[in-house]
Structure formats: C-alpha cells, structure tokens
Amino acid sequence: MSKIILSAAIKGAHAIHERVTARLDEALEKYGENQEVGFPNTAYYLPIIYGMTGMKVEKLGDCPPVMKVAAELTPPVPPEHLWTPYLGPGLDAGMATLFMEEIEEAIKYVDGPPPVDGIWLGAADDVIMRERGVEFVDGTAPGFCALIGSAPDPQTAEKIVKELQEKNLYVWTSGHYNGTTVAEQLDSIGVQLGWETRIVPYGIEIGSAVYSLGFAARAAMSFGGAQPGDFRKVLLYNKNRIFAFVLTLGEVTDEWYANAAGAINYGFPTIADTPIPEILPTGICTYEHVVSNIPHDQIVQKAVEVRGLKIQVTKVPIPMAYGPAFEGERIRKEDMYVQFGGNITPAFEFVEMKEMDEVEDGKIEVVGPEIDDVEAGGALPLGIVVHVAGRKMQEDFESILERQVHHLINGAEGVWHMGQRDIVWTRISNKAKDKGFKIRDYGEIIHAKLLGDFPAIVDKVEVTIYTNEKDVAEWEERAKTKYAFRDERTAGMTDETTDIFYSCTLCQSFAPTHVCVVTPERLGLCGAYNWLDCKAAYEIDPTGPNQPIPKGESIDEAKGQWKNVNEFVWNNSGKNLERFNAYTMMEDPMTSCGCFECIVAFLPLCNGVMIVNREHSGVTPCGMSFSSLAGSVGGGNVTPGFVGIGKVYITSKKFISADGGFHRIVWMPKELKETLKEQLQKRAEELGTPDFVDKIADEEVGVTEEEILPFLEERGHPALTMEQMLT
Ligand code: SF4
Ligand code: ZN
Numbered sequence: 227m228s229k230i231i232l233s234a235a236i237k238g239a240h241a242i243h244e245r246v247t248a249r250l251d252e253a254l255e256k257y258g259e260n261q262e263v264g265f266p267n268t269a270y271y272l273p274i275i276y277g278m279t280g281m282k283v284e285k286l287g288d289c290p291p292v293m294k295v296a297a298e299l300t301p302p303v304p305p306e307h308l309w310t311p312y313l314g315p316g317l318d319a320g321m322a323t324l325f326m327e328e329i330e331e332a333i334k335y336v337d338g339p340p341p342v343d344g345i346w347l348g349a350a351d352d353v354i355m356r357e358r359g360v361e362f363v364d365g366t367a368p369g370f371c372a373l374i375g376s377a378p379d380p381q382t383a384e385k386i387v388k389e390l391q392e393k394n395l396y397v398w399t400s401g402h403y404n405g406t407t408v409a410e411q412l413d414s415i416g417v418q419l420g421w422e423t424r425i426v427p428y429g430i431e432i433g434s435a436v437y438s439l440g441f442a443a444r445a446a447m448s449f450g451g452a453q454p455g456d457f458r459k460v461l462l463y464n465k466n467r468i469f470a471f472v473l474t475l476g477e478v479t480d481e482w483y484a485n486a487a488g489a490i491n492y493g494f495p496t497i498a499d500t501p502i503p504e505i506l507p508t509g510i511c512t513y514e515h516v517v518s519n520i521p522h523d524q525i526v527q528k529a530v531e532v533r534g535l536k537i538q539v540t541k542v543p544i545p546m547a548y549g550p551a552f553e554g555e556r557i558r559k560e561d562m563y564v565q566f567g568g569n570i571t572p573a574f575e576f577v578e579m580k581e582m583d584e585v586e587d588g589k590i591e592v593v594g595p596e597i598d599d600v601e602a603g604g605a606l607p608l609g610i611v612v613h614v615a616g617r618k619m620q621e622d623f624e625s626i627l628e629r630q631v632h633h634l635i636n637g638a639e640g641v642w643h644m645g646q647r648d649i650v651w652t653r654i655s656n657k658a659k660d661k662g663f664k665i666r667d668y669g670e671i672i673h674a675k676l677l678g679d680f681p682a683i684v685d686k687v688e689v690t691i692y693t694n695e696k697d698v699a700e701w702e703e704r705a706k707t708k709y710a711f712r713d714e715r716t717a718g719m720t721d722e723t724t725d726i727f728y729s730c731t732l733c734q735s736f737a738p739t740h741v742c743v744v745t746p747e748r749l750g751l752c753g754a755y756n757w758l759d760c761k762a763a764y765e766i767d768p769t770g771p772n773q774p775i776p777k778g779e780s781i782d783e784a785k786g787q788w789k790n791v792n793e794f795v796w797n798n799s800g801k802n803l804e805r806f807n808a809y810t811m812m813e814d815p816m817t818s819c820g821c822f823e824c825i826v827a828f829l830p831l832c833n834g835v836m837i838v839n840r841e842h843s844g845v846t847p848c849g850m851s852f853s854s855l856a857g858s859v860g861g862g863n864v865t866p867g868f869v870g871i872g873k874v875y876i877t878s879k880k881f882i883s884a885d886g887g888f889h890r891i892v893w894m895p896k897e898l899k900e901t902l903k904e905q906l907q908k909r910a911e912e913l914g915t916p917d918f919v920d921k922i923a924d925e926e927v928g929v930t931e932e933e934i935l936p937f938l939e940e941r942g943h944p945a946l947t948m949e950q951m952l953t
Contacts, residue, residue: 232304232316238484239300239319239326242433243293246326250289253333259287263332267351267843269854270444270454272328274436277443278321280455286336289329296322313490313510320487327433327485328440341434345413345427347420349437352444352853353840354421358396359445360752360821362468366550367424368535369469370396372438372489375403375476380411382522386473387412387425388639389526391551393535395469396424398441401432403476422554435472435485442468442492449737449820451861465493465510469535472496473525490515497529540678543670545662546639553636563659564600566608568644568651572698573608575650576705577628585615587677587686590669594693597654597665606665608650609692609701612672616685623683623762625712627676634675635668647709648702665691682766716758719746721808721880725776727791728760731798732771733819737862739802740819741795743775747880748808752821753872785810785884803864810884811835811869812951820860822870824898825852826882830952831931832938834892834945835885837876842895847931876902877909885951888913889944893934896924915944 253261263272263286270276272283275292283289299322301315331349334341341348350358361367371390377383387408390397399409409419409427419425428434442464446452450463464470472489474482478498486496495511498518505515512534520528542548567573600606614627628646635643640658644651654663669689676687692698721727723746730742730750742750749756755763755772763772778790786808795803799817807814811826818825824839827848838846838855845851850858859868875881881888888909899906899922910918921941923934938946945951 234478234480234483235316235323235487236301236303236319236484238480238482239296239323240303242323242326242330242481242484243297243300246330247293249330249333250286250293253337254286257286257336259285261286261336263289263329263336265332265335265349265351265440267353267851267853268349268355268444269352269851269857270440270447272332273440273443273447274324274328276454277447277452277460278325278455278457280453283329283332286333289332292325292329296325299325313505313515316487317491317510320484320489321491323481323484324436324439324488327436330433331429331436341429345409345419346429346434347426348429348434350421350426350441351843352448352856353843355441355444356448356820356840356853356856358421359441359449362445367394367396369471369533370398370438370441371529372435372470372472372494373397373399373408374401374432374435374472374474374482374485376406376408376411377475377522380415383408383411383475384415384417386475386522386526387417388547391424392547392549393526393530394550396426396551398426398428398438400428400430400434400438401482402430408475418555420554422556424551424554432479432481432485435489438470439489439492442470442494448857448860451737461492465512468492469533470494471529471533473529474498474500476500478502486516495529495532497525497532499525540674542638542674544638544667546641546658548637548639548671550633550637552639553633555636555639555642557640557642557653557655559603561655561657562653563602563604563656564597565605565653566650566693570605571607572648572695572702573650573652574648574698574702574705575610575612575628575631575646576701576708577612577614577624577631578708579619579621579624580613580615582615582617582686585613585686585688587688588673589688590666590673590691591689592664592666592669592691592693593697594691596693597659597663602656606693607695607698608652609698609705610650610668610672611690611692611701611705612676613688613690614676614684614686616683618683618765619685620683620762620765622758623765624708626759626762627680627684630676630679631672634671637675638663638667638671648706665693680766683762716746719757721745721747721786724757727775727777728757728764729773729775729794729798730755730760730771731773733821734771734862737817737819737860739799740817740862741798741803741806742819743791743795743806743808743816744772745808745880747878749872749874751816751818751823751870751872751875753823753874756874781805782807785813786880787814799862806864807884809880809882811882812866812885812953815864815866815869817862817864818859818868818870819862820856822856822860823873824871824876825855825859826869826871827855828867828951829892829931832892832935832943832945833948833951834890834938834943835882835951836893837871837891837898838895839873839898842897842925844895844925845929846895846925847893847929847934849930873898873902877905886945886948889915889918889948890951891922892938892943892945893923893927896926899924918944
C-alpha cells in the first residue's frame, strides 16, 4: 500500500479509536452496561462485527471487548518514509475502523444525535436488506456505490447520481465535504431520496458508511450461507457477488482513508475525484484498489470499469433518464401534467400476438389527443395496444409481456405507473412534459424494451395508443374478452393435468443448494415465477435457470413426489437433496432460499400452522419474527416444520394438502389477511366453510400459541379436531 495511504488510514483509525472510546465511556457512565444497543429490526446485531468476529453486541457492556479487538488490529502509525509493499496493516486498520464506527452509530441510537432524522435514514432493517439484497444477486441491481462527500454543486451531484441510477446501482451516501453532503445537494433541487429511488442517505458523518458495509456483511450471511465469524467467506462473497465501490467527492481525510481501507477488505475499490495517491493492482480487489483524480463526467464510467462490472442497458429513445432506479418515484398531484385511468378515466393495456407479416416493427401511433392537446392537470382515457410477433412467440406469453408494461413504463424518469390490464393508472409529470416527453413515448419505451429484454420470443413490436373515448371503449371490450379467456385457461390448469413442471434455480447464485420446482398449482416461493412464467423463461433462454421437468412416475401422489423430479433435484442441488415433496411441509419439504414472500411454520400446540409475511415486523406465535425465522429457514436449507412460500400458494388447492391443507391455518398477521381477503374467502367457500377466515387468529388475538389457543377453541377452529399434524 502506498505509504501515504497506509499511514493516513492508520492515523485515521487511531483518531477514531480515541473518539469512540471517549464516547463509549461516557455512554457506559450515563446508561450502565446493561443498556441495550443495536440497529432496529435486525437479527444480525452490529452486522460487521458479527460477520467478521461472531461477537454479538446487544448491550453497551458488550462493546469494550470489541474495542479491544479493534485496538489490537490497528498497527502503530508507521513513519512516513516507511515503504511497504503489503496492504495488510492498512487493511486491518480499516477493519478496526468499521468495528468502532458501528459502535459509535449504535450509541447514537441511544444517546443521539438520532441516525434517523429528516432525510437521513440510518440503518436498513432486515426487511429492506432481504428485499434489496435479492436484487443484487438476481441482477436487477448489480450492487451499490458508497458515495462520500459532496460535489462542487447540486447539478454535478445530480448528474453523477443519475448516471449511477441508470446503471441500476444503488447509491448510498455518507460523509460531508465543504459544509454539505451529496444528499443535501440532491434534496435542494428536488431529487427524490429514499429506498424507492435507490438513493439512500445513510448519514452526515463518514462513519455512517458502516451501514453500507454492514448491509454487505448481512447479505453474505443471509444469502451466501456465511457463518457469523467466518470473515473470509463474508468478504469473498462480497468480492465475487456484490458489485460495489466507494466514490469520494472532495478532500480525502485520514478518516475517509480509514473507511476506504475498510471497504478494500471487501474487494470494493475507491475512486476519487481528487489527486490522492493511487493503489494499483493487485491483491484484494479485482483490478485497482484506489484510482484518483478522475473528472466528474468520467467518474462513474471509471468506477464501473475498475470494479469489473459489465452492464448491458437497452437504450430507450426518450428525452429523460431511464432505468429501474426510477421505478419507485412518485408523482404527486401538484407535479402532474396529465393522468390516465385511476377511476378518473378508463385505461387499459393489452398485448396480443399476431403473425410475423401482420406486425410492422417500430410503428408507433397515437390515435386521439397528444400531450400538447391537454391542459395542465388534465386527464385522458388511455388504451395501450401492443402487437407482437416472433418465431417463438406463443399465445401463453402475451400475459407475461403485458405484465412487463408496468415496470417498463415506470422506469422512465418523471412517469409513474400502477396496475395492469384494465385497472391501470399512470401519470406524466410537469418535468417530463417540459423535457419533451410525449404520450407516444410510452410506445417508444415498450418497443425498445420488449425487443431488448425478450429477444428470443419477440421479433417485432407495434404499438397503438388510443386516447379518445370511442376507441378506448371499443378496444377495452376486446381486451376484456381476452383477459377472461386467459383466466379461465390458467384456472383450469392443475398439477394432475400437466406432465411438465419447471425448475427455477435462479437463486442458486446465493443459495447454492436451492431448487424451486414450479407447478401450475404451486408458484416459486418469491412469488415472481409461476408455471407460465417459467415456461416462457425457458423459451426465452433454453439453457437458463428454468428447465422443464417431465414429472414422470409418481412415487407418492398425496405428498407430491415424482421420480423425475427427485432425480432433477438431486442433480441440481449439488447432490444435497435426495427427494422432495411438493404438498407437505413436515417431511422433505422444498428448500427455502432467501426471497420467500411468506414463511409457514408448524405450531404444535394448535395442531396447525402460522403464516407470516416479509412485511410483518412483530414477533409471531412460533416465537420468532420474520427476520429471525428467515435467518434460520433460508439459505437453501430444508427445515421440516417450516417452509418458505409465495403468497398465491396459500389459496391454492395444493397448499400443504398432505398436511390437511388450508384448514390448518391458525394465525396470520392482520395485514396479510386483509391483502388476501377475497382469495381467502373464496377458498373458504370452496371448502364449504364460509366462516373459516374469521377463525384465523392474528397479532391482536395474540403472539404466542398459549394466547391464541383459547380463541381457536372458542371459534371452533377445525385444526383442533383434525388428525395430529406431527405423526
Ligand atoms: Fe428464486 Fe425460486 Fe423465485 Fe426462482 S422461483 S427466483 S429459485 S425463489
Ligand atoms: Zn430465492
């Protein structure tokens, strides 16, 4: 390591040690050693400390031993003239820095200033970590940029951040320079901040960078199967899987160096806009470790190169920025120029296939008023009719492409979209209008992205956008007939009438033994892939993660076990899984990766099961919250008595059918019950028990088995008189 950086990082670590020691002593005096400390709603304690050393910090009294480890890791400041070819001492000082800063941030949660304040978000909880972490591995977001300091002006800050967003990266900011921060600069010119737009202001001080690196440590433990304390595995997982880097704007202080050295441990390089000494290959990072003096208009490109990130983005010919980072953007009524749908006007989307010679690729037409024909704040009817053709296109794929329209349109900066089919609601902002966005551009987006993202099934795309009442009404009727036809077709499909199931092994990138077997009546546990989706995905990419499995001879009809499925699972789980049952959670259930929408857990006292969804943060009758449950069930494991599932499966006829099925459900969070209300009711009626849903307890009834049992008895819950579930 360059001598200057080495001594600067070590000096920084020493300064931090002095400060945090004083802060900790003060806190110990004020609150005592039994004062609880930690970040909100996480099962990973202070995650960097936990991941690297296995030490659990739960109370203030747990901190001094960690400080001792940090002190031992930090070497004495070397003489300035000492040159060493090794990164070692600087890296250790960097790691020590992160431990100490985690303690400092945790103390802030007790003693202030509060890490969550105004635009500052502080630590991300486990719900966010899992949701977003999954995107890192499935490629929706390749990684994150830890953005430190501030730009010369808000416009430069915005330019850099947009460029990062367009590369689908998360932007996590911490640290200040020149009296301000990137986050405040963005806020000052009205850029939307928060998890929805992927621009996350962690904190003003550089120390809040531990929220970024702590996220990375948790991802390794949650998805990568790294055990707490196995620092090598935690670090290697990040180097190989998470495309992250540090981008510094402004003068690099000793403390910044110390944090940069901490990040290099993970294989995350630093790219600076100031002329600091560089650390070139090789060692930990894939390429260079520190690259400096990069002009602002090249800094993002450079960072992406240095981290070795290959990003393919379909260029969308519209006058604004485009990328998934803009999907979470909201458009308030005051900021809206025109809207469509949302019960104000009729609006629908419809994708239909045609023969190759019936579709004129690239033809986009608006029939009816364009944006310039409407007054500000107005509304128009909307019918987006997309005709596609392709040699491998099938009618079954229409609904899959149609469902894409939502996120494709949302990807445009300044455009907002909700819903699908004939319950669409979409808005164009004033800002987008000013930049020259037209209604026609909805078509440009759909055309470019369907061709770009689905080259195997889509060869031609033609879009007609109707904005006059008569045509919208006419086409909507036609679309509705088709929607109904599709629904009937999928409703009629059962596991028995289908000979081919599909695998999904997408999640093996982080849970290497995990296999989802997707059947018509049981979708993937992430909720994102049903049988049809997998079928289409196989056509799109025949060597991809979705493979057909002809189910073959049945071994156990009731439990859902088939010869070929077992064979497939064995060969594709790294020979970890000999057999698997689709319809029971008590014996050889399917593996659970990390992205399940819900977890089902057996409750012995109630002779039934509880279901908890990811969004629910409270404790549940099995004694754990969703995040602790996810920690023990996930990672590609098989845990009899527990299983990760997609929401839709709850009301499937095959829902743990070998264990007694739907009537086993004794507890669900209120909110989940509310979301699934109609489907639950429908299923209950199908089973001839229309009052069943009211017999399911929720957190208001109780959060332990003992608390809910009297309720179940009083309501006569069927599970209580069913056969013993545990045999
Ligand atoms: Fe992962 Fe299963 Fe969803 Fe595929 S279907 S992405 S393997 S959870
Ligand atoms: Zn998964």
